[in-house]
Amino acid sequence: MRFELDAVYVEEEMRATALARRVIAALPPGVPVYHVPDGRIAARADRGAADPFAAGKRRMVIMRRRSRFLTGCPAASNEFACCGYLVMELASNCPMDCGYCFLQEFVADNPGFQVYANYADAFAELDRVQAAADRPLRIGTGELADSLAFDSLTGMSRDLVRYFAGRAGLTLELKTKTDEIENLLDLDSRGRTLVSWTLSPERVFRSSEHRTASPSARIAAARRVLEAGYRVGFHLDPIIACDGADRDYSALLDELFATVPAARIEFISLGGLRMTPGLRAAARRRFPRDPMLLGEEVLAPDGRYRAFAPLRMRLYEAINRRIAREKPGVRVYLCMESAATYRRVLGAAPPAPAALGARLADGNRRDG
C-alpha cells in the first residue's frame, strides 16, 4: 500500500458490502478496523489532534453516502468561464497533502477520508442523466478526493470503467496525482474513460505536493494508460506565479511532450493559484515554511487571493504559446477565470459551458 492509515472505520450497515470486504482484505497487518453505527461521526475532526486535518487523512471511513452522488462542479459560477463538468462524489478527502489544497478549508470539520461503499447507487443516477442528456457529458470523481489514491485498496476504478464503457455519451474522468494505475491496464474502456493528471513543475512538487507521485512518475503513468487504450488529459492547476515559473513550466511541458505526444492529448486546462482568505490562513498555518504559499497575491473581485492579474496573464500566455508551438490545436481551457481573461489568453470568447463540456467529453473519440 502506498499510503499509510492509522485505522479504518466501517459503518455497521456497510460491513457486508463488496467495498468494505475488499479494503479489509487488502489492508496491511496492524491497521485496526472498527465498526461504528454512524460513519459521519467517525469522519469528524479530532480537535485534540495537533493537526486535525492531517489526522483525518489517515483515518479511512467506509460509509453510506446519504445524498446524491452527482452534483455540478463546485467551481462553476456565472463569474467564470465554465467547462460544463459534472462531479460524482465517491469519496471525500485524500491521503496526499498538498499545501494549497482547498480541502483544508472545505472539509475542515469532516476530514476523515470517507469512501462511500454504496457507490454503485451512483449508476442509477447516471442512467437517468444519460437518458435526459442532449449532449455528451464529462463526469469526474476527482474534485473532493483524488480519483485513484487508494484504488489498490478500493478497486472502485474497475467498476467505474466497466460501467462507463457501456454508456454512449458519458465520459468518466479519473483525475489524479498518483501513479496508481494498475487496476486500469487490463480493462477495455471503449474510449469512455479519460485519465487526467494534475501536473506541477518539480519545484512546486517538492515544496508543496506531499506524498504525491513525482511529475515524472505521473507523466510515465499517463503514457502507460494511453498505451492501454485510455484517453488522457492534463491540468496545470494551480499555476503558482513564483520567480522562474515560466522556465519551470516550459521544462515541464518539454518533458510531457517528450513522453506523451501532444496529438494524443485531449486537453490541457490552466488555472492560477486561488485561495479564499480562510484557505490561505489554514495553508500558511499548516505549512509555514512553504515558499509557494508565501507569494504576494492580491484579493481579487471573487474574494480569493490570486497572483496580480498582469503576472497571471503573462504566465498563461507563455504556457499557451509553448503548447501551441508543440502542436497547434491542442485544446486548452482556463479554469475559474473570467470571460475577459479567457479571451485575452486564448484569443477567443469562451464557448458556452454546454458546448465546451460536450467537446471535452467527446474529444477525439471515434467509437460512437
Ligand code: SF4
Ligand atoms: S492530491 Fe488533490 S485532493 Fe489530494 S491533497 Fe493534493 S490537491 Fe488535495
